[in-house]
């Protein structure tokens with residue numbers, strides 16, 4: 001929701017983020033059906049089954065974010081794969097949106113979430129997104145699709161047409177940071 005001071009940055013929670021994907025870093029799922037284990041030394045549990053899309057190869061990227069620009073003039077989406085982002089060294093602010101009937105970002109769906117280390121997100125295919133930080137640089141682990149990365153690098157570095165991602169301008173989004 002935008003108001004006079006800009007797009008509010010919300011704390012990440014699974015319900016609020018469900019329109020865009022899945023929250024990662026939820027509490028230990030004791031007593032349910034989720035595969036999990038806990039003892040004095042460790043806890044582990046299934047947080048999400050990542051899907052890189054049909055024929056997709058899983059790929060781990062190391063990603064640094066360092067844009068503090070409160071203006072968000074464009075959003076990016078990946079058409080085939082989910083995309084997970086797990087901050088390691090600092091908070092990121094993830095701006096997300098769903099598609100409208102025209103297949104472009106729906107302005108009424110634009111939201112911003114604070115994702116501190118210890119939490120993460122996995123975005124659905126087609127989730128529009130952009131990432132900011134409040135200060136410095138945040139290093140993150142990203143889980144994505146190998147062919148989508150190659151397609152994106154080919155576009156960003158060499159100007160080649162993209163087939164697995166779309167970048168769309170959005171009017172007048174200003175983050176309240």
Ligand SMILES: NC(=O)N[C@@H](O)C(=O)O
Pocket residue numbers: 061063076083129130131144149152
């Ligand atoms: N590598 C890659 O796909 N990056 C973008 O999607 C991004 O959101 O940073």
